[in-house]
Amino acid sequence: MTDNAILEGLKTGDNAYLKHLYLEHKAAFLNFTKNYGIAxxxxxxxxxxxxxxxxxxxxxxxxxxxxxxxxxYLFSIGKYMVFDYLRAKNKLRHIDDNHFNSLALKIDFDFDVLFKKESNQTEKKLELAFNKLGIKCKTILKLFYYQNYNAEEIVELLEYKSKDVVKSQKYRCLKHLKEIFENER
Structure with a gap:
């Protein structure tokens, strides 16, 4: 059944379409919420x-x-409901610049596990370059690439103005990381 057919069926108030929509995306949504530790x-x-x-x-x-x-569309609605739930449960807390260091220390602990195994020369060079980044760049890159946060979640967590600002900051951080990496000897 196509999305447009379901939409038209829902407009008529036919509960069979609602049931179909509910069952079709239920497992994926429950899997999505596992990332946030929601029962x-x-x-x-x-x-x-x-x-x-x-x-x-x-x-x-x-x-x-x-x-x-x-x-x-459904997941967009659900994602904001998840954030509201977490905020209400005080599991997702907003931080300001003064809290970057404490967040970075927590993320560093988790991130460093990746480097405990034997690393090849390129990985070691990347680790050295990464460690030369500033705290904001480290935090954004770790949240985005290691903890799989998307731009909208990072906006919520770090209180940026928009996801475009986060994407721009991530781009600048990656560019800076690349420059440091290429200049490592």
């Missing part, structure tokens, strides 16, 4: 709320056509 029963509640919000957006005319897949 299955709480993740199911969040998923059901996201399904209801999507259904309400259709009923109120807020969603009339798709610019993305229904899954993307």
């Amino acid at each position: 299955k029963n709480n993740a199911l509640d969040i998923y059901q709320d996201a399904i209801l919000a999507l259904s309400e957006n259709i009923a109120t005319g807020k969603l009339t056509s798709l610019n993305s897949s229904l899954k993307t």
Whole structure:
């Protein structure tokens, strides 16, 4: 069943389409919430709320056509609900520049495990270059590449203005890392 067919079916209020949508993306959403340490029963509640919000957006005319897949739209709703849940549980905390060091120390501990195994010369050179970066660059790159945070999550965590600012900062950090790496002897 195509996303447009499901959308049209949901517009008519046919619960069979809602059930199909619910079952089709349930496992993927529950898997997504595992990354945040959310218990299955709480993740199911969040998923059901996201399904209801999507259904309400259709009923109120807020969603009339798709610019993305229904899954993307649903997960976008769900992701913000996950962040709200974590914020309410005080698991996702906002930090300012004064807290970069404490966050970086926690991430350093986790990140250093990667370098405990035998490293080849290129990996050692990369580690040296990485260690020469500033704390903000280290933090963003570790969150993005090691802990698999996306730009929107990093905006939430580090209180940047937008995901474009995060992407720009990540690009500058990678460029700087590359320059240091290429200049290592």
